[in-house]
Amino acid sequence: MTPHLPAATTSSSRRLRVAVIGGSVTGPVTALLLLHAGLDVTIYEAAAATAPRGGGLIGLEHCALDVVDRLGIPQQEIVAFNSEAIVQSVIRDRRATQTVLRTYPGRNTTWTLLHKALTKRLPAGVLRTGMRVAGLVEHAGQPVLRFSDGNTETADLVVFADGRSSAGRQILDPDRGLHYAGYVAHRGLASCAPPEPHSGDFLRLDPCPGAQFNLAPVPDGCDWTFYLDCSPVEYHHCFGASPTRRVFALPHHVSSSARAHVDECAGRLLPPEHAELVRDTAVRMAVPVLDITPPSRMVWPIGSGHAVLLGDALAPVRPHTARGANNGIEQAAGLAIALTQHRRYGADLPAALRGWQRRHLPTVVAALRQGPAIGDRLGLGAG
Ligand SMILES: Cc1cc2nc3c(=O)[nH]c(=O)nc-3n(C[C@H](O)[C@H](O)[C@H](O)COP(=O)(O)OP(=O)(O)OC[C@H]3O[C@@H](n4cnc5c(N)ncnc54)[C@H](O)[C@@H]3O)c2cc1C
Structure with missing residues (x-):
């Protein structure tokens, strides 16, 4: 990961403002990668800073482990065994x-270890807790987020990483219940x-x-x-x-x-x-x-900006597949690559996002198909 990027050469010289919704796993990975890529990032997390949080075992494959490694998190910090x-x-x-x-083909971490390692590396002020997104509208050609306390925030790109019950999915892709x-x-x-x-x-x-x-x-x-x-x-x-x-x-x-x-x-x-x-x-x-019905897209234009879904917000896959967190982390890494091409070399942003979507959708769809096949093999859910 190189924090020193060459100056942007094109119209993308204005720093994109990115609003990441969700501060669990996918959200903080995305935020750290995009901060490293030189973007202006804020995470909005619904849970209060004081809320007790913790979670169980998560198997990460080598690709996701490498993304975490490149964020400067040594493997021994998240892998206890x-x-x-x-x-x-x-x-x-x-x-x-x-x-x-x-x-x-990977190692086990826990939600608690991973979340701690990620959030402690976020610069002060990036993670805003107690901020529940309730709506997304276009105003003056820009995506505007509305929070449950009535506040609003404008962004160029809204990244929904708000999990299984994603507000973003309900807004952008409401037919996929x-x-x-x-x-x-x-x-x-x-x-x-x-x-x-x-x-x-x-x-x-x-x-x-x-x-x-x-x-x-x-x-x-x-x-x-x-x-x-x-x-x-x-x-x-x-x-x-x-x-x-x-x-x-x-x-x-x-x-x-x-x-x-x-x-x-x-x-x-x-x-x-x-x-x-x-x-x-x-x-x-x-x-x-x-x-959930497999997604057919990950990107939506909102005026001149965009909104995207990733991680469990895009599709919560069955836990037997051990792919949920892996998907979110791999999608975050792919998004950072697309946005880096835009920022450094002036790549067309809608095309870069379409390319990202084309690269990552098949993996999610495959995991969504694999889950019920594993459940059937184990005789689970048959009743
Ligand atoms: C039993 C079990 C075993 C698993 N094992 C594995 C495994 O081995 N490997 C693997 O890769 N995956 C595994 N998973 C899946 C993995 O845990 C999830 O895919 C992963 O935690 C999802 O992360 P996320 O950040 O996308 O979503 P979440 O962890 O659900 O986070 C969403 C965040 O968004 C916040 N939020 C929600 N709504 C709003 C809103 N409106 N506004 C603002 N913030 C909001 C939430 O408070 C939360 O912090 C397993 C899951 C289970 C249940």
Whole structure:
């Protein structure tokens, strides 16, 4: 990453003002890359600065790891365990019957480590918290954002990285709604090390059909995900709202009946040591698995400016694909390349954005197709 860029040679000499919506993973990666490219960037994040935030395991492939590396974040800052191994076992009668070893083309981080590493590198004033985008209009030929507190901000480019329930997607591409896939990723953060013998590796247990259990070490314990079928009515009962409304169930949303159900399934399906680990986990969350119609575009002209969707805002892919954060980071890197060509060499901006879209749409569409195929293979969501 070179912070010293040659002076712009063309009409693009005025610094583009970029508004990034969302300060989780995709948003801060985009902002740091665009700041390095010499653009004027502000991130608007709905959550308050004081809101407690944290998240679980995320596998990043080499391409995304390299983008993070080039932002000056050494891999050891975001990767606490160096293993590239995936130990995958078929479970029958609560015992592993066949085990295969795979090698993941990347390494595991956590949302918490990645978010911290990214946001601490943002220059002061770039991240504005407690700013929820409620609308986007064209005014005097420019995109103007409207916030829920009534404030407005003008930008040349609006980058929506505002996640699964994206306000940007609802404004720009309103026909692509979310559809519940019929199962839930129950998550837990246990305060003990994973059971031996594979304590440093990513462990995947398949007590198919209709369940899958993943486990990996994280700083201060281990992170598990237990995929289980759940009807929309059961979801509402367990987490207090419908799956397309409560797209993340935080610890305080997880009811005692949800907890008891997960413990019961673990006791019936998983090896005893893993069932015990689940039962002893205090901090629980849940994520409904959602599908969305594949996107056919990522870019919209707004007067003489543009708005784009990326990351989960563009398309939340199923978690089994392990592609959500990878997609967002790769799209951010591609956007930075397109905008650098515009800024440094006067490349036509609409054409550069179209080229970016053409390069990145197929990867998202492929992951959206792959998700239901994996779900079917595991017998998840069939009910
Ligand atoms: C169980 C599970 C396992 C996963 N494993 C992997 C994996 O191994 N590899 C992988 O690549 N991906 C994985 N993912 C997916 C990955 O976690 C997500 O794709 C990624 O976190 C999305 O990041 P994002 O920044 O695009 O969106 P989000 O993390 O959803 O962030 C959106 C941000 O926008 C803010 N926001 C929302 N609305 C507004 C608004 N109106 N105005 C302003 N701000 C707003 C939110 O507060 C939030 O901070 C997994 C997901 C799950 C559930």
